[in-house]
Amino acid sequence: MNKILLVNGSPRVHGNTAILAEALANGVRAAGGTIDLASLANLKLSHPGCSACMGCQQPANRGKCVLGDDLAKLVESVPNYDVLVFAFPVYFFHPNAQIKMFLDRMFCLFDAKTNTSMIPKVKMAILASAGGSLAGGLEASDHFFISLARFLKTPYTSFLKPLCPEDSSRLKNDTKTLEDSKNFGQHLAQW
Numbered sequence: 315m316n317k318i319l320l321v322n323g324s325p326r327v328h329g330n331t332a333i334l335a336e337a338l339a340n341g342v343r344a345a346g347g348t349i350d351l352a353s354l355a356n357l358k359l360s361h362p363g364c365s366a367c368m369g370c371q372q373p374a375n376r377g378k379c380v381l382g383d384d385l386a387k388l389v390e391s392v393p394n395y396d397v398l399v400f401a402f403p404v405y406f407f408h409p410n411a412q413i414k415m416f417l418d419r420m421f422c423l424f425d426a427k428t429n430t431s432m433i434p435k436v437k438m439a440i441l442a443s444a445g446g447s448l449a450g451g452l453e454a455s456d457h458f459f460i461s462l463a464r465f466l467k468t469p470y471t472s473f474l475k476p477l478c479p480e481d482s483s484r485l486k487n488d489t490k491t492l493e494d495s496k497n498f499g500q501h502l503a504q505w
């Protein structure tokens with residue numbers, strides 16, 4: 315059974331992403347997997363994204379983000395997991411900025427000299443929601459992650475939820491969507 319890290323990029327800690335993530339987590343646990351839920355909204359950052367300092371590319375710092383803040387610690391924990399789930403709202407046709415900050419810091423898990431990922435065994439998934447249709451940014455986000463997974467040579471899958479009401483209490487009562495997200499979690503646990 316897989317050990318999963320879900321990184322929630324939404325600034326709304328009780329919003330749609332959190333509701334979908336909780337349903338997904340229920341599915342993971344029901345299938346016998348384990349999951350850690352991390353919200354980027356609560357982290358203290360010394361620098362928003364990657365500062366391009368190249369400190370992580372020094373042999374002594376392999377797999378470490380030398381910025382040393384909360385985001386660095388979370389990114390450094392990724393090799394401990396079998397599956398990494400990026401959970402986020404679409405903002406302006408793309409994953410929101412908090413997710414991009416996390417991704418850019420993942421440069422420390424990449425060897426730029428040899429162009430190789432240090433985490434080829436960590437599978438990647440996204441759990442993305444949007445107010446609009448699939449064409450309103452979900453498909454673009456999916457394509458972005460498909461390219462990234464191909465580059466990192468890791469398997470990839472996605473759960474995309476269009477037409478999400480801004481009022482999250484409505485998603486809480488959408489039993490079909492919650493069941494679908496739970497099923498996705500069950501799949502990830504055994505993937």
Ligand SMILES: Cc1cc2nc3c(=O)[nH]c(=O)nc-3n(C[C@H](O)[C@H](O)[C@H](O)COP(=O)(O)O)c2cc1C
Binds near residue numbers: 328332405
């Ligand atoms: C700044 C901002 C930009 C957004 N941009 C888009 C967009 O480009 N396409 C879309 O379909 N929905 C967009 N939305 C809607 C959110 O993706 C949607 O409400 C999402 O489910 C919110 O998730 P959350 O409750 O976890 O924050 C945007 C919302 C905000 C606040």
